[in-house]
Amino acid sequence: MENGFFKNIEQKTGVRMKDIMELANSLQNANFKDEKTVRHIIKRVSALANKSVPQQLEDQIVQSIVKDGQKLDMQTITDMLNKKK
Numbered sequence: 001m002e003n004g005f006f007k008n009i010e011q012k013t014g015v016r017m018k019d020i021m022e023l024a025n026s027l028q029n030a031n032f033k034d035e036k037t038v039r040h041i042i043k044r045v046s047a048l049a050n051k052s053v054p055q056q057l058e059d060q061i062v063q064s065i066v067k068d069g070q071k072l073d074m075q076t077i078t079d080m081l082n083k084k085k
Contacts, residue, residue, distance in 0.1 A: 015048050023048065035066050 006017040023044055031037050042061055046053045053061075 014050070019048055032065055035062055038062050038065050 009015075009020075010017055023041075026044075027041065030041060039058065039062060042053060042058055
């Protein structure tokens with residue numbers, strides 16, 4: 001993709017594309033049946049987004065992914081964070 005496209009995203013979100021790409025790469029081989037892994041990913045995403053995730057919400061996300069088998073992608077995380085508001 002075009003370098004200007006990435007710069008535009010960085011300016012709008014405040015998140016470096018390098019960080020987003022590293023997160024995306026780490027998601028490819030992650031074991032989403034492992035609670036510790038899922039909690040680590042939630043913490044990484046919340047740090048990148050500069051938003052705190054209350055323990056209760058983190059527990060709900062972990063429950064839905066590890067125990068209920070819900071897929072984990074950026075849209076799922078965004079939806080769960082938006083329900084918090």
